[in-house]
Amino acid sequence: MRSSDTLLKLKVGVAGVGAIGRAVCRALLSDEGIEGLILHRISDLKGHGDMSIQNADFKTLARECDLIVECLPATQVPALADAAFEYGRPLTLISSAALLLYPDILEKQKGTGSRIYVPSGALAGLDGVKAMKEMGIERSLIASTKPPKGFEGAPYVVEKALDLAGITEKTLIFSGNALDASRAFPANVNVAATLSLAGIGPEKTRVEVWADPAAKGNTHEISVSTAFSTLNVRIENMPDPANPKSSVLAAQSIVTCLRDMSRAIVIG
Numbered sequence: 001m002r003s004s005d006t007l008l009k010l011k012v013g014v015a016g017v018g019a020i021g022r023a024v025c026r027a028l029l030s031d032e033g034i035e036g037l038i039l040h041r042i043s044d045l046k047g048h049g050d051m052s053i054q055n056a057d058f059k060t061l062a063r064e065c066d067l068i069v070e071c072l073p074a075t076q077v078p079a080l081a082d083a084a085f086e087y088g089r090p091l092t093l094i095s096s097a098a099l100l101l102y103p104d105i106l107e108k109q110k111g112t113g114s115r116i117y118v119p120s121g122a123l124a125g126l127d128g129v130k131a132m133k134e135m136g137i138e139r140s141l142i143a144s145t146k147p148p149k150g151f152e153g154a155p156y157v158v159e160k161a162l163d164l165a166g167i168t169e170k171t172l173i174f175s176g177n178a179l180d181a182s183r184a185f186p187a188n189v190n191v192a193a194t195l196s197l198a199g200i201g202p203e204k205t206r207v208e209v210w211a212d213p214a215a216k217g218n219t220h221e222i223s224v225s226t227a228f229s230t231l232n233v234r235i236e237n238m239p240d241p242a243n244p245k246s247s248v249l250a251a252q253s254i255v256t257c258l259r260d261m262s263r264a265i266v267i268g
C-alpha cells in the first residue's frame, strides 16, 4: 500500500475486542479491507497484542481516530461515548441497549457534532420498520428465543433466582416493554432496543423472551403493523462460538455499516 493511500483513509478505533470487535478488526485487517478505512487503534482491557495494533484508553482512541466502533459490554458505553463526543467523533454502536439504559448518552451527544450509527446487529427487517414508522406504527413486538444457558448471569435471572437448568420445554421467561427488557437482559436484548429505536420507542415496543432447551441458536421474530402494512420477520442465528450470548451476524452488520460509509449506492 502506498503511504498516500493510508493518508486518505479514515482511522478507525475499535473499543472492545471480544467476539464482535475481533471480527470487525479482522475485516479491517483482511487483504480486501474496508474501503476508505484503516484500523488505527484498539481499546481492550485484555490488550490483544497478537493483532499488532496499539491498545489505547478511550480518550486516546477518540483523540487519534476519525471513527469509533463500540463492541463493549453495555456498562462501558457511557465512558466511551463521553470520549467520542469530546472529540466530535462518529460512533458506531452495537450495544444499543445502552442507549435505553443510559439516556444521558443522547443528552450529552447534543451539540457535539458526533453522530451515532446503530447497526442492525442480530436482527433483520429494520429497513421496513423505518419506512413503516413514517406511516405510523400501531404495534411492534419482538420475541427472542435462546437456549437457557444464553441467559446465564442476566440481572433478571439472578434477581428472580430462575432455575435455567431446570427448564425442560420452551418457556416464556419475560414479557414487558423494551426498556424493562434492557434492564432485565442487557446482554441479550440489544435487538429489542434496536427495534424500539427504529420504531415506536422503548415504552411501546413489546418484548417476549423465551428459553428453549431444544433451541440450537438464537431466534428473533418481529411483528410490526401499520394501517397499510404488516411486517413479519424471523431470523435464526447460530451463537458466536467466541461468545454464546452473541451471534456471528452482529459483527457482520457492523462491517456492512462501515462499508456503507464509502459505497456509491447504499441499499436499505
Ligand SMILES: NC(=O)c1ccc[n+]([C@@H]2O[C@H](COP(=O)([O-])OP(=O)(O)OC[C@H]3O[C@@H](n4cnc5c(N)ncnc54)[C@H](O)[C@@H]3O)[C@@H](O)[C@H]2O)c1
Residues within 6 Å of the ligand: 015, 016, 017, 018, 019, 020, 021, 043, 044, 045, 046, 071, 072, 073, 074, 076, 094, 095, 096, 120, 121, 122, 123, 186, 187, 188, 190, 191, 194, 242, 243, 245, 246, 247, 250
Ligand atoms: N445489537 C445486537 O444485535 C447485538 C448482538 C450481539 C451482541 N451485542 C452486544 O455487543 C457487545 C459486544 O459483544 P461481544 O460478544 O463482542 O462481547 P465480549 O464479551 O466477547 O467482548 C467484550 C470485550 O470488551 C472488553 N472490555 C470490557 N470492558 C472494557 C473496558 N472498560 N475498556 C476496554 N475494553 C473492555 C472485554 O475485555 C472484551 O474483550 C455486547 O454489549 C453485546 O451485548 C449486540
